[in-house]
Amino acid sequence: MCLNIIGKLILGISIITFSSTIVFSQNNFPSPNPDRIVLNLTEDASTSVAVTWRTDKSVSEGFCELQITPDGRIDPTISKSFKAKTTAVKYIHENNPVVEANQHSFIFTDLYPGKKYIYRVGLAGFWSEWIEFETPSKQNDEFTFIYFGDPQNDLKSQWSRIIRRAYKHVPECSFMVYAGDIINNGGSDLEWEEWFKAGSFIYGSVPQIFTPGNHDYIDLELDPHWKTQFTQAKNGPDGLKESCFFVDYKNLRLISIDSATEGELEDENGNDLKNQKIWLDSILTTNTKDWVIITTHLPFYSPKENRDNSTLRKHFQPILEKHGVDMVLTGHDHSYGRGMATDNPDMKPSIIYVVSVSGPKLYEAGNKEWMQQKGSFLQLYQTIRINDDVLEYEAFTANGTLFDKFILKKQRSGNNKMIEMKPQTN
Ligand SMILES: [Fe+2]
Structure with missing residues (x-):
């Protein structure tokens, strides 16, 4: 009898200890402090x-x-x-x-x-x-922003060093752009906690811009964190507010297209695509900014051997070429690729397409013809400096080594002049 009571007591204490361990190890609960x-x-x-x-x-x-x-x-x-x-x-x-x-x-x-x-x-x-x-001035003088491909995995333990190095590299950066897949399991507050730990105070002082990836969707719904923990521009088409939008910064118009919607373009005639195309054409028609950069999750051209997003190109590339868009920044393939290309045999390629990855989930880049620079198994961040009619692009590895570089100069008419400056060692 006595042993029975002692046994129950031990069991009770064990349960309390186990429960408090769970609560204690759960570090994503809010407090009254912001x-x-x-x-x-x-x-x-x-x-x-x-x-x-x-x-x-x-x-x-x-x-x-x-x-x-x-x-x-x-x-x-x-x-x-x-x-x-x-x-x-x-x-x-x-x-x-x-x-x-x-x-x-x-x-x-x-x-x-x-x-x-x-x-x-x-x-x-x-x-x-x-x-x-x-706040940026109204002049077209120099500013720099940082672009990250998918952070996605091991956000606290391994992605943290990328954002911290990028911030240390350009502490005066104007904003940071993410090409989707911020976390791995859409909806996981624990993963968001890791992302917040990784960048900490940086997010409160450097404005952040997010385009969603497929991992930011739960089935066909955007992770609910997106619309409650961020306040992105609501100037996109109905149904895609805050995932499809544009922002103006000095002489740049930066546009987010939501390519993770409709199950990675499985429904290629869906409304989300149709509405985004109409909207995109209209905001590019009325645009007065010198530079136009698109960010979207899926690559227009893929570095990965067995991947190709021809549906995305079919829908959006003619609009981008019609309006002289300068660059497209993407993620998804967990490797690096950068090149100028077009599907239109009557056009000289004019748009620079970039695929990059910042997190530690890394794949190999294949041998695709469109790439002028490629990289496998590298975590990277990119700095993009715009000074009036000159754009300087640089990609750096996780340890800060320059991996890719080029300069674009706006011409009075016709395509940008591109100066290739990628390091010789690659
Ligand atoms: Fe991804």
């Missing part, structure tokens, strides 16, 4: 920027405070204060513990172009740190 603070570019980056953050459900409202960056101590009383939009969310994924949170978002508008600002989010007693960002 976390997962992300800036996103808006349609007009020179006068506005969007911020999104997370708290637990005890914090039912959120505020932002903003002021022009002072030279000395920050005086919170001179800040402008704004109330954010708060949305209750419940992230359910497989057998993982359900995460309930409040997501708060706000778009700072009427900002001065070319100014440094400082902001914090939260509310009294639970403020974030003050975080700096800078």
